[in-house]
Amino acid sequence: MASNDAPLFKVEDLHVSVEDTEILKGVDLVVNHGEVHALMGPNGSGKSTLANSIMGHPRYKVTKGKVLFNGTNILSLTPDKRAQLGLFLAFQYPVGIPGVVMGNFMRAAMKARRGEDVPVREFRKLLDETLDLLKMDPSFVRRYVNEGFSGGEKKRAEVLQMAMLKPEMAVLDETDSGLDIDALKIVAEGINALRGPDLGVLVITHYQRILDHITPDKVHILFDGRIVKTGGPELVHELEERGYDWITNVEGTDASDAGAEAVGAGVGAGKEKA
Amino acid sequence: MTETATAPASLDRDAVEALAARFGDPEWLLKRRLEAWRLFEEAPMPDALSEEWRRTDVSKISLDGLAPFAPARKAIEGVGGLPPELAAFLDENEELAGRIVQHDSDVVYETLSQDLAAKGVIAASLQTAAREHEEIVRESLFTAVTPAEWKFLGLHGALWSGGCLVYVPKGVEVELPIEYVVGLTAERTGIFPHLLIVAEANSSVTVIQEDISSEIAGFVSGAVEVIAREGSNVRFVDVQRLGKQVQNFTTMRALLSKDASFQGILLGLGGELTKTRLDVRMDGEGSETELLGLFFGDDDQHFSYYTRQDHVAPRTESDLLFKSVLDDSASFIWNGVVEVRKGAGESAANQTNRNLLLSDKASASPTPILEISAYDVARCSHAATVGPVDDELIFYMQSRGIPANEAQEMLVDGFFSEVLDRVPSERVQDRVRAVLDTKLGR
Numbered sequence: 215m216a217s218n219d220a221p222l223f224k225v226e227d228l229h230v231s232v233e234d235t236e237i238l239k240g241v242d243l244v245v246n247h248g249e250v251h252a253l254m255g256p257n258g259s260g261k262s263t264l265a266n267s268i269m270g271h272p273r274y275k276v277t278k279g280k281v282l283f284n285g286t287n288i289l290s291l292t293p294d295k296r297a298q299l300g301l302f303l304a305f306q307y308p309v310g311i312p313g314v315v316m317g318n319f320m321r322a323a324m325k326a327r328r329g330e331d332v333p334v335r336e337f338r339k340l341l342d343e344t345l346d347l348l349k350m351d352p353s354f355v356r357r358y359v360n361e362g363f364s365g366g367e368k369k370r371a372e373v374l375q376m377a378m379l380k381p382e383m384a385v386l387d388e389t390d391s392g393l394d395i396d397a398l399k400i401v402a403e404g405i406n407a408l409r410g411p412d413l414g415v416l417v418i419t420h421y422q423r424i425l426d427h428i429t430p431d432k433v434h435i436l437f438d439g440r441i442v443k444t445g446g447p448e449l450v451h452e453l454e455e456r457g458y459d460w461i462t463n464v465e466g467t468d469a470s471d472a473g474a475e476a477v478g479a480g481v482g483a484g485k486e487k488a
Numbered sequence: 489m490t491e492t493a494t495a496p497a498s499l500d501r502d503a504v505e506a507l508a509a510r511f512g513d514p515e516w517l518l519k520r521r522l523e524a525w526r527l528f529e530e531a532p533m534p535d536a537l538s539e540e541w542r543r544t545d546v547s548k549i550s551l552d553g554l555a556p557f558a559p560a561r562k563a564i565e566g567v568g569g570l571p572p573e574l575a576a577f578l579d580e581n582e583e584l585a586g587r588i589v590q591h592d593s594d595v596v597y598e599t600l601s602q603d604l605a606a607k608g609v610i611a612a613s614l615q616t617a618a619r620e621h622e623e624i625v626r627e628s629l630f631t632a633v634t635p636a637e638w639k640f641l642g643l644h645g646a647l648w649s650g651g652c653l654v655y656v657p658k659g660v661e662v663e664l665p666i667e668y669v670v671g672l673t674a675e676r677t678g679i680f681p682h683l684l685i686v687a688e689a690n691s692s693v694t695v696i697q698e699d700i701s702s703e704i705a706g707f708v709s710g711a712v713e714v715i716a717r718e719g720s721n722v723r724f725v726d727v728q729r730l731g732k733q734v735q736n737f738t739t740m741r742a743l744l745s746k747d748a749s750f751q752g753i754l755l756g757l758g759g760e761l762t763k764t765r766l767d768v769r770m771d772g773e774g775s776e777t778e779l780l781g782l783f784f785g786d787d788d789q790h791f792s793y794y795t796r797q798d799h800v801a802p803r804t805e806s807d808l809l810f811k812s813v814l815d816d817s818a819s820f821i822w823n824g825v826v827e828v829r830k831g832a833g834e835s836a837a838n839q840t841n842r843n844l845l846l847s848d849k850a851s852a853s854p855t856p857i858l859e860i861s862a863y864d865v866a867r868c869s870h871a872a873t874v875g876p877v878d879d880e881l882i883f884y885m886q887s888r889g890i891p892a893n894e895a896q897e898m899l900v901d902g903f904f905s906e907v908l909d910r911v912p913s914e915r916v917q918d919r920v921r922a923v924l925d926t927k928l929g930r
């Protein structure tokens with residue numbers, strides 16, 4: 215049931231399989247209004263799987279658990295319904311959409327998000343401002359979505375879409391990868407500009423550098439389909455120095471370090487009702 | 489067109505003479521008709537086992553009980569004067585340089601801007617032109633497409649009527665399109681439209697052919713001939729939106745002289761069974777061809793295209809891009825030949841066919857064929873794909889709030905726009921988009 219004091223976003227004991235292989239083995243996570251969380255973890259640990267499952271990708275089968283958005287379990291909703299509610303995913307690898315022009319795509323998306331047509335002038339204005347914020351060339355609007363965009367351009371275009379759609383909860387899957395130093399700063403500033411008391415953000419990343427710009431409230435480490443450690447921003451520095459070996463070696467003993475809302479899974483935690 | 493002739497009963501030699509008499513054809517034309525009739529009689533019906541026909545259900549094709557031509561249709565003042573089922577397809581106020589309208593076997597309307605007429609441009613009923621511009625017609629008619637090619641062209645050569653001649657004198661540029669409308673309302677009647685385009689040196693012209701019909705069991709066997717002389721620029725658009733019980737066989741061929749360029753755009757939407765052959769022979773050095781196709785089939789529509797990009801002269805270039813979207817149990821066949829002959833050194837050719845299947849029962853079978861005899865070909869490439877809509881694209885669009893069905897529509901639009909964006913005339917683009925929207929039920 216939805217209730218006003220429910221956390222913005224809550225993942226509860228989430229198990230996900232791809233083609234009969236279990237990838238997520240019980241993930242728990244809570245992001246409150248206004249919070250930014252970072253999710254780190256080695257390649258293949260399941261970060262994108264979590265992101266895609268949250269958005270409802272049909273290939274990722276949820277075998278157990280819940281994803282609550284403002285207290286409502288959204289797992290039975292199609293991806294478009296989730297987006298209309300205010301969920302957003304910036305993709306690690308955005309796909310090109312041949313023949314579909316960015317401008318038309320954004321108009322259709324905004325119409326869907328708002329549930330009504332967006333007046334042309336308002337749309338134009340918002341688009342121009344957002345392009346400006348992200349220092350993107352206005353010609354992007356006339357290009358096919360992500361087609362022939364460079365790696366960095368694709369990532370900026372994801373942030374552009376986020377800025378235009380004004381989600382309540384955004385998952386950014388390695389939006390910092392592939393960006394040069396200046397672009398990283400621009401994108402980080404863009405994200406910071408969107409921060410506010412209502413927006414929740416989950417930043418998936420491998421690097422400290424974006425977190426230097428966007429200070430996270432919490433940092434989680436995903437390993438082999440489970441969150442094995444949760445801490446504050448200092449965890450990032452520790453990781454940077456010591457690598458993941460340090461975490462994996464202490465796995466199973468770190469659950470007590472976890473924050474109140476995000477409890478290391480696999481230790482039988484995360485079952486309490488909100 | 490003064491007689492109130494009833495349709496002749498059967499498809500025979502007498503019908504050929506009756507048709508020539510009804511339209512007052514000159515003697516040379518009647519002789520050609522009778523020769524074509526002979527070829528028709530000698531030629532076999534399509535062979536279900538042949539490579540050319542094996543993917544088409546030939547049991548559906550029959551000439552039994554087919555009337556050789558329709559009763560005379562009376563002249564009209566504008567497209568609004570056509571039967572409402574036909575008029576609904578056309579815009580009375582379309583900005584055109586000229587318009588020739590054929591209703592069943594008769595041309596019922598002809599108009600051409602006075603300005604162009606004064607420059608010597610002709611857009612007229614081909615049958616009338618055979619008398620009034622005999623030299624042009626006699627010299628060019630059946631030089632690109634011939635009745636000896638196959639049975640239905642033999643029949644066409646014997647029984648073609650109405651038709652359209654577009655003639656553009658040397659150096660004249662026709663800005664607005666000239667339109668040739670072929671509208672069918674006659675049940676089980678052979679309709680044999682013929683479009684002849686002659687573009688003299690350094691001229692340019694766009695001709696749009698509109699094939700439309702009421703909901704009848706119709707039969708069309710048409711021909712399009714394009715003679716593009718040195719340095720001319722011809723664009724031909726065929727918008728085929730016949731009713732879903734019409735069988736349609738058409739052969740189109742363009743002959744290009746030195747530095748001529750030809751753009752052929754096929755839009756295939758209608759018909760029960762469509763079999764179209766489109767060839768371009770680049771006889772002149774430096775001539776260029778672009779062939780674009782957009783096809784949208786549903787129900788159990790069948791489309792079969794055979795194309796040939798024939799490079800005869802050196803430094804010729806051709807590019808083909810055909811795209812089909814197929815729903816329900818519609819089927820699409822494309823056999824595309826690129827031929828680069830011995831003398832056609834330094835030529836370049838490309839062919840691409842992409843097919844999007846919206847249903848499990850829909851099918852597409854593309855076959856690109858390269859026949860290269862020249863040793864020094866500049867570039868030759870081909871690609872063909874068949875597949876459903878990419879789920880990852882749908883998911884991406886859904887993740888932005890766009891419902892799956894709307895996402896699919898946008899992808900179909902996008903799929904076609906890659907072709908449309910290559911149509912240089914905005915007017916033609918708009919027209920094609922409007923036709924697609926209607927087909928998509930918007």
Ligand SMILES: Nc1ncnc2c1ncn2[C@@H]1O[C@H](COP(=O)(O)OP(=O)(O)OP(=O)(O)O)[C@@H](O)[C@H]1O
Pocket residue numbers: 232233237255256257258259260261262263264273306
């Ligand atoms: N669609 C899929 N089909 C098959 N296997 C998959 C699929 N998606 C994910 N996997 C597998 O699940 C595991 C987790 O993949 P995931 O992409 O979630 O990792 P990640 O943590 O995002 O890694 P990276 O840091 O490299 O992006 C990997 O072993 C991967 O091969």
Ligand SMILES: [Mg+2]
Pocket residue numbers: 261262263306387
């Ligand atoms: Mg990933």
